[in-house]
Amino acid sequence: MEPxxxxxxxxxxxxxxxxxxxxxxxxxxxxxxxCDELLPENITKMxxxxxxxxxxxLLEGECILFLAEGDEEIEEIHAQDMEPLxxxxxxxxxxxxxxxxxxxxxxxxxxxxTCLDNSxxxxxxxxxxxxxxxxxxxxxx
Numbered sequence: 643m644e645p646x647x648x649x650x651x652x653x654x655x656x657x658x659x660x661x662x663x664x665x666x667x668x669x670x671x672x673x674x675x676x677c678d679e680l681l682p683e684n685i686t687k688m689x690x691x692x693x694x695x696x697x698x699x700l701l702e703g704e705c706i707l708f709l710a711e712g713d714e715e716i717e718e719i720h721a722q723d724m725e726p727l728x729x730x731x732x733x734x735x736x737x738x739x740x741x742x743x744x745x746x747x748x749x750x751x752x753x754x755x756t757c758l759d760n761s762x763x764x765x766x767x768x769x770x771x772x773x774x775x776x777x778x779x780x781x782x783x
Contacts, residue, residue: 665754674748676703680741682778685771688716688737689763694753696732700724703746706781708774710737716764721777724748737764741778 653663659677662670678684688710698707707722707730716737724730732738742748766774 660750668754670752670754670756672750672752674740674742674746674750676742676744676746682741682774683771685739685741685766685774687763687765688739689761690735690737691732691752691756691761692735693760694756695734696738696756697751698724698730698732698740699728699749699751700726700730701747701749702726704743704782705746705748706741706778707732708739708741708777712737716766716770719770719773719777721781723781739774741774743782 651664655661655663655673655675658675659679660672660674662672664671685708688708698705705724707724708719709722709732710719711717713735722730740748
């Protein structure tokens with residue numbers, strides 16, 4: 643016998659891309675799955691969250707978090723190849739983006755009010771875009 647609806651909320655996401663699943667007070671839980679815009683050669687910008695950290699947990703597949711130094715400008719870009727079931731906390735105001743394998747599933751926990759109003763995006767120049775492709779090749783080959 644399943645528990646009563648008021649005891650538990652069960653959500654599932656089976657499509658591609660990003661989808662918030664549960665919001666509660668000040669936090670949100672989302673799932674991120676592969677989509678073509680997250681191929682390294684298709685990534686054209688990074689973002690940062692000015693009011694909150696953001697937590698990533700790789701559940702399946704492969705994911706690389708790209709992190710960049712710099713306040714107003716994107717400077718040196720680094721790659722963190724995620725390991726399954728480890729918690730990765732990207733600190734507030736750190737430029738970041740990610741690439742995923744086609745079978746990847748990533749759990750994301752962030753503030754409920756995280757949006758473009760408090761999370762600026764910055765376009766990558768061609769050299770920075772090439773750096774993402776290079777870092778991915780180094781990590782996954």
